[in-house]
Amino acid sequence: MYGWIWRHLPGPLPVRIMLATVLVTGVVALLMFVVFPWAEPKLPFNNVTTPQ
């Protein structure tokens, strides 16, 4: 999977490294700002209230 992505990145090595960094940053940002905020309330970690 990662090998496949790497082989399909265009350009010489420095450009590939840059593109790969951009890809990783994008995925991390997507997780941090979209996926995790969505998933977090569904997980049993941090409920702090009692019913009234």
Place this chain on the structure above:
Amino acid sequence: MDPPTEVIAPVEDDYDDEYYEDEDDDYYDDDYYDDDYYDDEDEQPAPPPDSTARKTVRTVGELLITAGLIILLFVVYEVYVTDLISAGKQGDATQALDDQWNSNTVETDPQRQVQYDLLDGQAFAKMYIPVFGPDYKFSIVEGTTDKDLEIGPGHYKGTALPGDPGNFSVAGHRVGKGAPFNDLDLLSSCDAIVVETQTQWFVYRVLPMSGEAAGWAEKQANPKCAKVTPLGAPYDKTVGQEIVLPTQGEVISEVPYFTGEVAEAQRAALMTLTTCHPRFSDRQRLIVHAVLTMSYPKADGFVPEEMKEQ
């Protein structure tokens, strides 16, 4: 003897796709295989082409590693990133509260009934726990939904307001999201919880713990405890700290664990803090009960002496 390197080498080669593309096998040919040890060996067989099974195993492995990394990242998010997001929201809420307090200055008149503007997700009071250090301060917002609690500790709607008889109940996160109640388990009896409203300061003190009521007279020699006494019926089950099930809503009732009517004159002014327990889990709830011991009108430059307690 077949050295294991002989087996590993082609596998390593196999994973390293770069070497195939670049046809750059010099390293292995010259430095690795051509040493004396291997001289009498036959030529290395060409590595087998990537079979479907091999590709599948590799992809599954990569997916598993990826899943592990995502879970690690989630921990980082939960413990650190939500703190940053919440710090911004808490700052905004505090700013809005300060603006509100400064804009309609109320002349200090003890007779005047305090009016709160209770709007969901908006701060209406500040809380301090001096034993947690002078930098421990949070603005309490109205409401206990996830959105409210992201901003800061949230007041259970409908429970008493600061200083009033009844049970002023506040929920807060233990982990992440600013973690206002992270150290709630470290509070001991008689520790002060100071609540500041637009017109007044209220000093609540943690009630005696369940085992302490018996020898309480000795404890009261401590000046911090002078005004704290076990409350007695109907409050006999209300102790300084308890761990309950998430379903036990009675801890934030007007009189905790008591279902009958209690005349308003007999109602103590309690403050109850709730958070999750144990840390990183929502299996139980950690509850701290405190009782109002002191109140001061606000005045320019006046800070209650309880704020200096360590």
